Amino acid sequence: MLKSRIKYNTASFVTSAPDISRLPADTGIEVAFAGRSNAGKSSALNTLTDQKLARTSKTPGRTQLINTFELDADKRLIDLPGYGFAKVPIEMKKKWQKSLGEYLQKRQSLKGIVVLMDIRHPLKDLDRDLIDWAVGSEIPVLALLTKADKLKQGARKAQVLQVRRELSSLEGDITVHAFSSLKGTGLPEVAKKLDEWFLGPIEMQEAESESESDQQPDA
Numbered sequence: 772m773l774k775s776r777i778k779y780n781t782a783s784f785v786t787s788a789p790d791i792s793r794l795p796a797d798t799g800i801e802v803a804f805a806g807r808s809n810a811g812k813s814s815a816l817n818t819l820t821d822q823k824l825a826r827t828s829k830t831p832g833r834t835q836l837i838n839t840f841e842l843d844a845d846k847r848l849i850d851l852p853g854y855g856f857a858k859v860p861i862e863m864k865k866k867w868q869k870s871l872g873e874y875l876q877k878r879q880s881l882k883g884i885v886v887l888m889d890i891r892h893p894l895k896d897l898d899r900d901l902i903d904w905a906v907g908s909e910i911p912v913l914a915l916l917t918k919a920d921k922l923k924q925g926a927r928k929a930q931v932l933q934v935r936r937e938l939s940s941l942e943g944d945i946t947v948h949a950f951s952s953l954k955g956t957g958l959p960e961v962a963k964k965l966d967e968w969f970l971g972p973i974e975m976q977e978a979e980s981e982s983e984s985d986q987q988p989d990a
């Protein structure tokens with residue numbers, strides 16, 4: 772079983788919104804899953820929550836709405852529409868890009884972005900744009916190199932190191948891990964980072980619970 776401070780398997784679907792005006796109130800903390808079409812965003816969310824919450828597909832461009840899942844009243848996970856898929860009618864593309872851009876720029880509760888990239892071809896232009904933007908906006912990034920099961924261990928490690936090296940020049944709060952929805956690779960690392968975004972660093976929590984126990988000495 773997944774060891775985490777938050778029980779991600781309690782997540783439940785809230786809403787599918789065509790634009791940010793239709794999202795739940797912009798309060799609390801939100802973590803968004805973003806990336807190119809077909810990168811594995813919905814699959815990663817399903818693996819993390821151990822549920823079939825988000826619809827996945829072999830056809831890129833499956834997630835066209837901003838899907839919201841709630842962990843509790845002030846913690847949400849967001850499945851964003853994918854970007855960079857060529858075979859989408861231009862009008863539709865414009866609409867998604869608008870709602871994606873608006874979401875990223877205006878959402879105050881957005882406190883962390885999981886950027887998912889296929890481990891076999893990471894850091895495409897739009898991925899770099901998104902990561903650059905997040906660093907500029909001081910939003911932490913968890914870069915997941917997805918479908919890690921498609922590479923042998925040596926190649927997988929080399930890709931992780933290469934992406935880490937390339938992103939280190941940005942000097943942002945960026946963490947890079949290999950991930951596989953199929954095998955569960957990287958899942959504990961994802962849960963740990965999201966716990967930190969939602970609840971704060973573990974040291975802080977321990978300090979808090981210590982001070983609580985100070986007030987209530989054992990009888």
Ligand SMILES: Nc1nc2c(ncn2[C@@H]2O[C@H](COP(=O)(O)OP(=O)(O)OP(=O)(O)O)[C@@H](O)[C@H]2O)c(=O)[nH]1
Nearest residue numbers: 808809810811812813814827828832833834853952
């Ligand atoms: N081998 C392998 N395939 C995966 C993995 N994760 C996702 N896939 C496959 O990749 C395809 C796309 O996955 P989705 O999770 O739907 O991707 P998405 O990023 O949500 O795509 P859009 O909603 O279209 O933007 C599906 O056929 C998945 O089964 C993985 O870890 N390993």
Ligand SMILES: [Mg+2]
Nearest residue numbers: 812813833834
């Ligand atoms: Mg999807």
